[in-house]
Each structure stands twice: as structure tokens, then as C-alpha cells.
Amino acid sequence: MRYAIIGAGLAGLTAAVEIRRADEDADIDIFEATGRIGGKLHTVPFDAGRTDVGAEAFLARRQDAVEYFESLGLGEEIVYPSGMHPLVYTGGEAKALPKGGVMGIPSSSAPVAHLVSDKTAARIDAEATATPIDWEIGGDVSVGKLVRERYGDEVVDHIVSALLGGVYSCLADDLGLRATIPQLAEALDELAEAGEPVTLSRAVARIEAARPAPTDPPAPVFGTFRGGYAQLYETLAEKSGADIYLDAFISAITRDNAGFRITGGAEAADKPYDRLLIATPAPTAGLLTKNLSEELSTTLKTIQLADSVVVAMRFPTHEGLPDNTGVLVATDEPGLHAKAFTFSSKKWPHLANMGGALVRASFGRFGDNTALRTDEDTLVDYALEDLRTVTGFDTETHKPEEIYTQRWFGGLPRYDETHLATVAKIRKQAESVDGLELTGAWAGGVGVPAVIADARAAGRRVVGG
Numbered sequence: 001m002r003y004a005i006i007g008a009g010l011a012g013l014t015a016a017v018e019i020r021r022a023d024e025d026a027d028i029d030i031f032e033a034t035g036r037i038g039g040k041l042h043t044v045p046f047d048a049g050r051t052d053v054g055a056e057a058f059l060a061r062r063q064d065a066v067e068y069f070e071s072l073g074l075g076e077e078i079v080y081p082s083g084m085h086p087l088v089y090t091g092g093e094a095k096a097l098p099k100g101g102v103m104g105i106p107s108s109s110a111p112v113a114h115l116v117s118d119k120t121a122a123r124i125d126a127e128a129t130a131t132p133i134d135w136e137i138g139g140d141v142s143v144g145k146l147v148r149e150r151y152g153d154e155v156v157d158h159i160v161s162a163l164l165g166g167v168y169s170c171l172a173d174d175l176g177l178r179a180t181i182p183q184l185a186e187a188l189d190e191l192a193e194a195g196e197p198v199t200l201s202r203a204v205a206r207i208e209a210a211r212p213a214p215t216d217p218p219a220p221v222f223g224t225f226r227g228g229y230a231q232l233y234e235t236l237a238e239k240s241g242a243d244i245y246l247d248a249f250i251s252a253i254t255r256d257n258a259g260f261r262i263t264g265g266a267e268a269a270d271k272p273y274d275r276l277l278i279a280t281p282a283p284t285a286g287l288l289t290k291n292l293s294e295e296l297s298t299t300l301k302t303i304q305l306a307d308s309v310v311v312a313m314r315f316p317t318h319e320g321l322p323d324n325t326g327v328l329v330a331t332d333e334p335g336l337h338a339k340a341f342t343f344s345s346k347k348w349p350h351l352a353n354m355g356g357a358l359v360r361a362s363f364g365r366f367g368d369n370t371a372l373r374t375d376e377d378t379l380v381d382y383a384l385e386d387l388r389t390v391t392g393f394d395t396e397t398h399k400p401e402e403i404y405t406q407r408w409f410g411g412l413p414r415y416d417e418t419h420l421a422t423v424a425k426i427r428k429q430a431e432s433v434d435g436l437e438l439t440g441a442w443a444g445g446v447g448v449p450a451v452i453a454d455a456r457a458a459g460r461r462v463v464g465g
């Protein structure tokens with residue numbers, strides 16, 4: 001059986017391994033537009049060691065992902081963070097991120113009292129007895145709209161958007177509740193089903209009450225690979241046994257009696273393929289399915305993308321850098337360009353002795369691609385100025401010794417409140433094209449474990465389909 005996979009990012013490579021596991025004689029070709037594999041996973045060789053400039057962690061609580069990495073022989077390569085805490089820069093000061101709650105949404109004012117005004121704190125505490133939310137069971141709303149209406153703007157602009165922006169490159173207002181904080185949508189459903197007053201603070205309290213008691217020491221929330229994500233994408237490429245064609249931009253796909261025919265890329269594409277798996281960002285998948293199903297193509301193209309930029313810097317010393325994992329910047333903080341800093345060599349013990357301090361500055365979110373269009377020197381100046389402002393670290397005396405700027409065009413899909421319905425529609429429409437499967441960060445979640453889970457399922461389906 002001949003398989004073509006478009007895109008050698010995490011999704012395409014994972015699907016290829018899954019195809020190989022199900023069909024050991026499979027003839028698999030992967031076509032990748034750029035000159036490297038990995039997509040949004042990208043480990044670059046700093047003189048001091050390997051450094052990730054795309055994803056830098058995964059949710060270690062996703063046991064399915066950890067077991068998958070073990071099955072690839074990477075179990076011993078997983079490392080965990082130092083246990084230091086993150087900060088949020090708001091009101092001109094770096095302050096502790098609140099504990100508890102859900103994505104920065106508290107059940108009472110106590111955890112966020114240092115981040116909001118007294119007026120907002122009082123409003124949070126009064127919310128449980130305010131007029132209940134007119135909640136439709138199974139319904140959805142933008143996270144920003146819900147929290148603004150119930151707790152006020154400060155909770156969104158100082159905390160929730162900063163936290164969600166770190167994961168989705170979007171403001172809370174551009175994200176759907178059910179797609180991004182499903183447990184909160186479900187808690188609202190449960191309150192409505194039980195006939196109890198539906199309020200935000202009650203729903204958050206319900207989630208907090210159901211959480212298992214913390215272990216001692218606490219179980220790590222995140223993990224990563226000792227040698228960076230390159231360990232994962234290189235292992236996947238090897239285990240797939242696929243022929244991977246780089247600089248192979250695919251511009252069109254057609255289908256005839258012999259199978260799928262691919263335009264662009266390498267010579268191998270001249271032959272027909274029995275099965276096709278598209279693992280590109282959704283708008284590209286839309287272009288590529290144009291000749292296969294017009295309606296599928298149209299739906300895929302409605303998913304929008306958020307651009308971002310990462311500037312990774314290595315400074316000669318840690319002196320003056322706070323003992324924290326990083327700082328998120330509140331979205332209403334004036335005069336700053338960066339949205340977050342990760343102090344990688346403080347966050348990850350395995351990077352602590354890299355020869356200085358490794359810091360990643362992140363820029364950009366949905367609807368604001370200023371950073372993407374800013375020239376490199378200016379971006380680095382922004383990163384240095386903002387780092388000095390939020391931490392006091394003396395970037396004049398301790399100039400960076402290595403810098404890498406990575407622009408992520410269309411870095412992440414926007415999971416707004418229509419997203420889940422759009423994905424369901426795509427799944428249905430794709431059924432009309434025999435032998436076709438689609439996967440990627442737009443399909444089942446943007447995080448590495450979610451992308452892997454969706455790609456594995458798609459890989460199994462395309463073999464069986």
C-alpha cells in the first residue's frame with residue numbers, strides 16, 4: 001500500500017509511525033515544504049547546548065503522551081522542571097501568578113487580590129450571589145466575554161489572557177470556553193443540570209473541589225526532552241521508515257482511478273498513492289483538498305491562524321534574573337512588546353549549566369502580527385528592553401552571547417467558540433473522500449500530547465480506511 005503524507009511536523013511524523021506500526025510493509029512518502037522536519041518543534045544548536053525555539057515542553061499529566069514517548073524508547077530522555085514558580089507582570093511589577101482556580105480564573109478574590117483592584121476583588125466575591133448566568137447546557141461562549149461579564153476586565157487583561165496567550169497565542173476574547181477550558185464548560189453544564197444557580201465562581205469551586213489532593217513532592221505538570229524536541233522528531237522520522245522529501249512544497253492534489261496524485265515536490269510524487277494523509281495547518285489543508293471536495297476545502301479555510309515570534313538568548317550570567325520559571329506580561333500593560341519570557345535555564349535543571357542564562361522572549365498573538373513584520377535587530381532590542389523592565393536584569397552589562405530569532409507564520413490555529421463545530425464538520429465532510437485523512441494542531445488540540453493523540457488516530461484510520 002502506498003501512502004503520501006503532506007507535512008513533516010509532529011502530526012505528519014507521528015501518523016507515519018502509526019501507519020508503520022499497523023502496516024509494516026507500507027510504502028510511505030512524506031512531503032515537507034521546508035528544508036527541515038519537525039514543523040513547530042525546532043531545536044537549534046546553541047554553542048552552549050541544544051535549545052528549543054518552538055514548543056519547549058509538554059503536559060506531563062497526559063499519561064498517554066508519556067507512555068507513547070516510552071514506547072519510542074525516549075522514556076529515559078524525559079526531564080522535569082525545577083519547581084520554581086512563574087510570575088505575571090502587571091501594574092509595573094512582576095508578581096506571583098495565582099495558585100488554584102482554572103487558567104487564572106479564581107473561585108474567590110483571595111488568590112488574585114494582589115493582581116486586581118479592590119473593586120474587582122469585591123466583584124469576584126459577590127459573583128456567586130449575582131444574577132446567575134443564562135447558561136445553555138452544551139453551549140459555548142468566548143472565555144473573555146464570560147470572565148469580563150462576571151468578574152470584570154482586570155481578571156481577563158491581567159491574568160487570563162496572559163495565561164491563555166502563552167498556550168494559544170490569542171487573547172481570551174478570541175478563544176472558545178469549551179475548546180480551551182472544557183472542564184469549566186462542563187462544570188457550568190453540571191450546575192445547570194442540577195438546577196443550581198449557574199455562576200462562574202461556583203463552577204470554578206466545583207473543579208477545585210474535585211481535584212485530587214496534591215502529592216508530596218507535587219507531581220510535575222510539564223516535561224521535556226533532555227536533548228530538546230529534536231530527540232522526538234528525529235526518532236519519529238527514523239521509526240517511521242518513511243522516505244521524507246524536504247523542500248517539497250505540495251501545491252495541489254487530484255484523484256483519478258489509480259489513486260491520489262500530488263503536484264509539486266519530488267519526483268516520487270509522480271506515482272499515484274492509495275492513501276493520503278494531510279498534516280499541514282488547516283488553511284493549507286484547505287488549498288490541498290480543493291480538487292477532492294470543494295466543501296471540505298472551504299470549511300478548512302475558515303480556521304484562522306495566529307502568528308508568533310520567539311527570540312532565544314543566552315546571557316553570560318544568571319546574576320539578577322529572578323528565581324522563577326518566567327514572566328507573563330499582562331495584555332493591558334503599556335509600553336511593552338513581549339508577551340512572555342521563559343527563563344529556560346531556571347525552569348529546566350538540565351539547562352542550568354549551559355554556560356549562562358537561557359531566556360526565551362515570545363511575541364505576537366492572533367490579530368497582531370506586528371512582531372512578525374518587525375526586523376530582527378528591533379525585535380532583539382524589544383526583547384532586551386522588556387526583559388530589563390520586567391525583571392531588572394541588566395541587559396546592558398550582560399549582553400547576550402548567542403541569539404536566535406524564530407518567526408512562526410501561522411504558528412497556531414485559533415480555537416474560538418466556533419472551532420469545535422468546524423472540526424466536527426470537517427470530519428464529516430472528509431468522509432466523502434475515500435482514503436483521505438486529515439490531522440494537525442487544528443484538529444484535536446494544540447498541545448504536543450493532543451497533536452500526537454489525533455495523529456495516531458488518523459494514522460490508524462488511514463490504514464484501515
Ligand SMILES: Cc1cc2nc3c(=O)[nH]c(=O)nc-3n(C[C@H](O)[C@H](O)[C@H](O)COP(=O)(O)OP(=O)(O)OC[C@H]3O[C@@H](n4cnc5c(N)ncnc54)[C@H](O)[C@@H]3O)c2cc1C
Nearest residue numbers: 007009010011033039040055056057250411440441447448
Ligand atoms: C512558538 C510555539 C510554542 C509552542 N509551545 C508549545 C509547548 O511548549 N508545548 C506544547 O505542547 N505545544 C506547544 N506548541 C504547539 C505545538 O508545537 C504545535 O501545536 C505542534 O507542534 C503542531 O504540529 P503539527 O504537525 O500539527 O503542525 P506543524 O508543526 O505546523 O507541521 C506542519 C508541517 O507541514 C508543512 N507544510 C505546510 N504546507 C505544506 C505544503 N503545501 N507542502 C508540504 N509541506 C507543507 C510545514 O512546513 C510543517 O513542517 C507551540 C507552538 C508554537 C508555535
